[in-house]
Amino acid sequence: MNKTVVRDIILVGVILAVSLSLILITRTNAKDGKELVITVDGGIYGAYPLDKDARIEINGAEGKLVVMIEDGKAYVVSSTCAGQDCVHSKPVSHAGERIICLPNRVILQIKGDNGADVVI
Amino acid sequence: MKKTKKIALTGVLAAAAFAFSYVEYLIPFDMIGVPGVKPGFANLVIMAALYMLGLPYAAAVSAVRIVLSFLLFGNVTSLIYSLAGGVFSLAVMFVLKKLNAFDVTGVSVCGAVTHNAAQICASALVLSSGSVFYYLPPLLIFAVIFGVINGVILDLILKRVKMNAQGR
Numbered sequence: 439m440n441k442t443v444v445r446d447i448i449l450v451g452v453i454l455a456v457s458l459s460l461i462l463i464t465r466t467n468a469k470d471g472k473e474l475v476i477t478v479d480g481g482i483y484g485a486y487p488l489d490k491d492a493r494i495e496i497n498g499a500e501g502k503l504v505v506m507i508e509d510g511k512a513y514v515v516s517s518t519c520a521g522q523d524c525v526h527s528k529p530v531s532h533a534g535e536r537i538i539c540l541p542n543r544v545i546l547q548i549k550g551d552n553g554a555d556v557v558i
Numbered sequence: 559m560k561k562t563k564k565i566a567l568t569g570v571l572a573a574a575a576f577a578f579s580y581v582e583y584l585i586p587f588d589m590i591g592v593p594g595v596k597p598g599f600a601n602l603v604i605m606a607a608l609y610m611l612g613l614p615y616a617a618a619v620s621a622v623r624i625v626l627s628f629l630l631f632g633n634v635t636s637l638i639y640s641l642a643g644g645v646f647s648l649a650v651m652f653v654l655k656k657l658n659a660f661d662v663t664g665v666s667v668c669g670a671v672t673h674n675a676a677q678i679c680a681s682a683l684v685l686s687s688g689s690v691f692y693y694l695p696p697l698l699i700f701a702v703i704f705g706v707i708n709g710v711i712l713d714l715i716l717k718r719v720k721m722n723a724q725g726r
Contacts, residue, residue, distance in 0.1 A: 446664035446709075453671060453702050460695040480686035520633075523593035536689055538593075540681055541635060545689050 468532035471548030474512045476505070479543045488512065488531065488548070498542025505546060512546060514539065559611075568607065568615045572622040575603040579627050592696040594677070598670055602708040604644075605651060605666060609716055613652050620644045635684065642680035647673040662716065663709030670705035671698055 476483040479499055486492055488510045496503040501518025511529035517539055524539035533550030559567075578599035587595045600623055608616035624644050628637045651669040654660055660668065674697045681690045 440661065442658065442661040442664065445659065446661045446667070449660060449664050450667060450702055450706060453667070453698055457695040457698040457702075461699075464692070464695075477687065477689075521593070523588070526588040527593065528591060534692075536692055538685070538690060538693075540593075540685070540690075543685050545685065545687060547689060 464534060465532075468534050469550050470510070471531055471533045471535070472551045473549050474505075474507060474530075475547050475549050477545040477547070483544075485549075486512075496542075496544055498539060498544045500541050503539060503542050503544050512548065513537070514546070517542060564611050564615060568611065568618055571603050571607045571615075572619045575600045575619050575623040576626045578603060579623055580631075583627070583631055590700070592693060592700065594674075594693065594697060595700045597704045598673065598701075598708060601647065601666070601669055601673065602712055604648065605662075605669065605708070605712050606715060608648070608651060608655065609662070609712070610719065613648075616648060616652075620648055638684065639677045639680050642676040643673040646676035661709075662713045663706055666709030666712060667702055667705030670701035670708070674698060674701045 471488055473488055474486045476486070476494070476496060478496060483496060484494070486494060486507060488507060490507065491509075492507040493515075494505040494507070496505060498517070498519075503517045503519075503524070504515040506513055506515050508529075511531040513529035514524040514527065514537055517524050519539055519541035521541060524537050524542075524544070527537040530537055530546065530548050533548055536545060536547040538545050582596050582599065587597075604616050604620050604623070607619045621644075624637070624640045627640060632640070647669040650672040651665050654665050654668055659665075675694065678690050678694050678697070682688055
């Protein structure tokens with residue numbers, strides 16, 4: 439086999455191994471979250487306990503974002519952004535999990551009960 | 559290849575790259591669950607320009623694609639991400655091709671990985687937060703998958719084009 443083809447295979451193997459182990463490290467020992475921390479444009483917008491159902495309206499960089507907390511899970515109901523990636527994101531409930539709306543510069547992140555969250 | 563033929567081919571490739579961008583814009587890849595996953599067929603065309611014509615022509619194809627996408631379905635923020643991805647991935651692919659470090663598929667994978675990494679870095683700057691790096695590992699897995707697919711397709715195209723040129 440050609441030398442460059444061997445390097446290609448090693449390259450693919452290394453990137454896959456590193457990415458998969460990073461995903462496993464961050465997600466397997468994720469504890470249940472305690473609160474949802476919302477950041478808008480780099481500043482803390484508010485923290486909301488996950489055990490209390492709530493409907494939160496956020497004024498993002500481009501428009502309004504509506505977030506729901508239901509049965510210990512948080513998700514985006516609607517957003518004025520073009521991509522709608524945040525609305526299609528799966529509900530988050532474990533420490534470290536997050537939903538990001540890039541156009542609105544809104545970050546929803548789940549925190550555990552202490553500072554021991556895995557953060558990358 | 560004559561210069562006029564090269565320029566004509568650049569135009570055709572620019573149109574193809576833009577058409578792929580538009581198709582990718584129309585097809586949502588939301589069901590995968592990772593925001594921002596795209597097959598990157600436009601990069602396949604830019605790589606074809608890099609291998610068949612050279613860096614200046616590939617840069618021209620990439621620039622036309624980015625400007626047209628921005629004018630027709632983008633905004634200033636999306637332009638920042640396109641530029642970050644386009645400039646850095648082409649630079650990395652050019653250097654790796656020059657060094658002969660990898661085969662076409664490896665160069666394609668590195669281009670896809672760089673494209674994602676550069677866009678995540680750009681979004682971290684826009685958000686002034688490192689939270690977005692959370693999405694990098696899953697994005698890189700898709701970058702490798704589509705990078706390999708595009709690389710294999712390009713390898714086949716380049717072999718056919720070569721045969722075609724020799725047959726004349």
